[in-house]
Amino acid sequence: MKFAHPHVFFLMALLPLLAVFFIVSFRTKRKLLDRLISPAMQEKLILGLSFRREKIKLFLLLLTFFFLLLAWSGPLWGSRLVEVKQKGLDVFIAIDCSLSMNARDIKPDRLTRAKADMKDLISRLQPNRIGIIAFAGSAFVQCPLTMDEDAALMFVDLIEPGLIPLPGTAIGEAIRLAARSFPTKDPKFKALVLLSDGEDHRSKPLEAAQEAAKEGVRIFTIGFGSTRGEPIPIKDEKGSLKEYKKKRSGEMVLSKLNETDLIRIAAAAKGEYYRASGGGIAVDRVAGDILSMEKKQLKDRWENELESRFQFPLALAFILLLSEFFISERGKNGSRKKGKLPILLAAGFFLLLLQHAEPLRASPAGSVQKGWGLYHKEKYPEADAAFKKGIEKNPESHLLHFNDGAALYRMGKFQDAAAEFTRAAASPDKSLRSKALYNLGNSLYRAQKEKEALAAFKDSLKVNPDDPDAKFNYEFIRKKMQEQKKKDQQKKKEEQKKKEEQKKKPGKDKKPSPSPSPSPSPSAAPSATPTPSPGGMSKEDAERLLNALKDEEKQALKARKVPTQGVPRVEEDW
DSSP: OEESOGGGGGGGGHHHHHHHHHHHHHHHHHHHHHHHSOHHHHHHHSTTBOHHHHHHHHHHHHHHHHHHHHHHTOEEEEEEEEEEEEEEOEEEEEEEOSGGGGOOSSSSOHHHHHHHHHHHHHHHTTTSEEEEEEESSSEEEEEEEESOHHHHHHHHHTOOTTOSSSOSOOHHHHHHHHHHHOSSOOSSSEEEEEEEOOOOSSSOHHHHHHHHHHTTEEEEEEEOSOTTOEEOEEEOTTSOEEEEOBOTTSOBOEEOOOHHHHHHHHHHTTOOEEEOOTTOHHHHHHHHHHHTSOOEEEEEEEEEEEEEOTHHHHHHHHHHHHHHHHSOSBOTTSSOOOOSHHHHHHHHHHHHHHHHHHHHHHSHHHHTHHHHHHHHTTOHHHHHHHHHHHHHHOTTOHHHHHHHHHHHHHTTOHHHHHHHHHHHTTOSOHHHHHHHHHHHHHHHHHTTOHHHHHHHHHHHHHHOTTOHHHHHHHHHHHHHHHHHHHHHHHHHHHHHHHHHHHHHSSSOOOOOOOOOOOOOOGGGOOSOOOOSSSSSOOHHHHHHHHHHHHHHHHHHHHHOOOOOTTOOOOSOOO
16 A cells, blocks of 8 residues: 555654543543542432543544544555556757767767767656667668657667768758658657767758758757867777877868857757756756657557545544544433434445445456556466456456456467457557557567568558557568568579479489578567557567667668768768
8 A cells, every 4th residue: 555645644643642632631521520529429410421431432533533644645555547648749869970979078988978968868858759860971760759768778879989881970961861750740849959079071961950940840959079179089899099080181180069060050940059068967958948848749658547545534534523423421311312323424425435436346447456466566377367357347348458468468378469459459549449459460470470460560550650669660570571581582592493403413303301481589579569558668578679689780780771872972081
């Protein structure tokens, strides 16, 4: 059990003081009575006198005070699923990973400091959708827009010097790519943060910023480096300093912070320029500027919310207070009678409470409480059993089918999970239907049904075209299927070629036995997995999957041919 206002318990210290006050008052009253009338004559002269009843009344008052404080503390137990409307912005962070960012005029170097500020900025900008763009002589999207903070932070770790094959610095290309990568054509709700030393090699960044501003993109720039100039270190494979960068003429290159261009870029797109500092002031200001922008509805999510149960201790306090009021200080021979009114009032009050609680017990959210708790304790078979009991009582609840699918998925029963997500996908709720189709795609992929998984992600995008995770998974599976198709075709050609060669050779003809086709690796799963409530991938799964893909992603990015159209070959390759 938890409490919304635990500080109220400090007032419980008043209970002993109140008890002492009641005891002293009772004894004082009795002493005064003994002075007026002798104890032997009191029962004869005062009809129905009962000191026991007075003690009971005082005890009931103490209990009333206790339960009032308990109700004030706001006890919380049980849970329910609530839909949360989430507002935010689409924010791309573009980081310069050109050779000049290796300069050490900022310790330990410009790129390392920029990555640290980038991580800090991602954390501060939650719950907005964050995307990452890496650029040098050209630019590409390192991470599509996502609301998963851990996923974005892991992609930051992949950024390193030499990530972009084409050397140089093309800030304009990064700005144009960001403007194209925003999923909507809204005239606002879009921001770009540019982390760079400001050096540019004829990519026309000012024109690019003006074009982006027309599409509603605000650009904030953070400058790294010093204006006096710093040599650019060249390191060997072991990371040791080999030499400093030189021009073709043999003159040493001094990289300087170009604040003038960064200020102009920010001004052209209604943003601000800040210079990087050790205290993170620039990050604070940029985050503050972005968070103050007008926000749009991103997507709904479901959260587990603890139920407030203050009404139960409050009801007990009310009943005790009524009981104390109607209990007479006189005994059977007294003039006042207790009557049945307190009992009737108490019964009526409890009936009202039961009537108020009935919709909660009958609702899908009430049925899922037990399964929800077991799921978070990683007791997935027990959670599955709890969800199935809820489904028996309420088979039309799409939310219960969704949660049962999540439990089955964690148990590795991907076929059964797919069946539950299929039932949940019939929900009239657009958000739940989108998430059910998304998780259906994950389940089918794990069941090695890639074609069906691709169709499920496609259906999810039809419901919610702006879901970046569904887009990522759809493209991931589509490309993988294309690569597998090419491998199969190549393998078939090789087998056919071997058969033809063997036919030409004299002697015994042996047909080669085809090797089994490779099954998909679990580490190459889509980037998101189901959770017991709609809302994208969980932190645990994002960490597990992205860690598994980390080394593979690094190699893929290094081997990737980055498009170079529109970026002229220049001598300045830093």
